[in-house]
């Protein structure tokens with residue numbers, strides 16, 4: 001007598017389409033996750049912007065390295081070492097950077113002249129992560145935060161503008177090491193509609209789930225009248241041998257996700 005064979009399940013067109021859809025969804029989720037370079041925690045209590053890292057809110061946040069060489073030769077840890085933490089509140093991004101730099105120097109006293117050739121923290125921010133050319137528009141900003149805590153970027157006429165009213169920056173030498181500084185910044189976030197001619201530009205209202213273009217970099221000048229190194233948290237692919245494209249092209253920024 002012939003044994004009964006179990007019935008083999010047949011793969012219908014409907015189930016094939018279902019599996020294909022599931023596969024594509026998984027791929028899409030994976031791609032979305034891959035795009036996140038930094039996550040910022042929502043702050044209920046704000047840190048005191050005073051160049052001290054003792055605020056409770058900083059304690060458990062992850063560090064992100066500033067370790068991608070954009071300009072200059074390989075840099076030793078004594079010459080430059082940097083890392084940062086990032087968080088957000090209603091209209092602002094909060095940064096805590098720990099910078100180790102052997103020589104702090106501000107050769108060009110005028111904040112609008114050769115500001116990139118003095119020691120400076122450089123904050124790249126694109127409020128809607130749209131990318132694209134931003135050198136002479138405000139689709140994105142590249143704020144150079146100088147040692148005297150002024151914020152400079154290029155305006156729509158191609159000339160540098162003092163945007164110090166867009167943020168509050170304070171740094172101090174670290175109590176842990178004489179060559180380290182703790183740098184805190186609270187940065188206002190503006191979108192592409194920012195108008196230099198207006199005094200009542202509205203701040204972007206931030207919310208959990210929002211993605212911004214972002215990178216944090218450091219211009220390291222030590223001895224000459226030009227910076228020796230430029231180091232970023234995000235590597236920039238070279239175009240015609242040039243990696244220094246962040247101040248022009250927001251496509252070079254990483255992606256920052258705001259979390260609850």
Ligand SMILES: [Ca+2]
Pocket residue numbers: 047048049050051052053054055184
């Ligand atoms: Ca503080």
Ligand SMILES: [Ca+2]
Pocket residue numbers: 078079080101102103220221222
């Ligand atoms: Ca240095």
Ligand SMILES: [Ca+2]
Pocket residue numbers: 101102103104105119220221222
């Ligand atoms: Ca330096």
